[in-house]
Amino acid sequence: MAKADVSPRRTRIQREKRQAIFEAALDVFSEKGLRGATLDQIASAAGLSKQNIVYYFNGKEAIYSQLLESLLEEWVSPLRDLSAEGEPMDEILTYVSRKMEMSRKMPRESRLFATEILHGAPRLGEMLTDDLKTLVDEKAAVIANWMVEGRLATIDPHHLIFSIWAMTQHYADFDLQVQAVLGPVRSDTRFEDAEAFIKHMLVRALLP
Known part of the structure; x- marks a missing residue:
């Protein structure tokens, strides 16, 4: 007992x-x-x-590798949840919201992932070319189908996804720069303002 x-x-x-x-x-x-x-x-x-x-x-490399693997899975979960059954614009804007929220709450994780990529992704290379590529191709096909149906304007779906990554993760990876440029008053609402701006820009670009 x-x-x-x-x-x-x-x-x-x-x-x-x-x-x-x-x-x-x-x-x-x-x-x-x-x-x-x-x-x-x-x-x-x-x-x-x-x-x-x-x-x-068994050493710092083991900690680092496990951190990256768990991070990648969490990082792609908002894209995994993008549903072909939903309304196209709602699905994409929800994806933006979730990515911005992750940038706000998980800046360390974002910077760690960015650093790994900048160093050639020696520990994530296989996952990027297999699991991540498969997921992005799948969701790009969903977005492309919405465009064929006339529910979204026709643009390159892969580059749309890349652009959302770049725009949202910028506010995690370069937060010090953003705050320095905006100043203390505007910095208080930087994530909300950025999300509104990105959504406005995407709506204008994606309206059929």
Whole structure:
């Protein structure tokens, strides 16, 4: 009976420590990159010993790879939810809203992903050319079909998706620049203003 009580507790503690390590690693990697980060820095940020980190992960590369894999899956979930059964404009504008919300709430994740891509995506290359490409091609085909049906103006659906990525993720990856240019007053509503502007521009471009 005692063993049955202890095991779930240990499992919960292990989950909590792994999550603490991921959170700390996200801070360190998004600021310093993989090369500049050390296990000591991650351990310090997590409030754990280096031995604790090594117990759960076989080095910083293992932490980094698992972070990226989970990030990519979360990052593409709004696109995965774009439905062929919905109203075209509503589906695309909802996608913009979700991407902007992710940029607002997940700037560290966005910067980590951008850094990996800028370095040639050595740990994500296969996932990009297989899983991500398959998903983007599928959703581009949905958008293209809406255009054939006359429900959206005819433009390149792949570049439409790329443009939404670029416009929304800019506010995560270059937030310091955005705030510096807008100033303190306008910066308070930068995400709301940006979302409204992007949606307005897309509606004008996509109206049939």
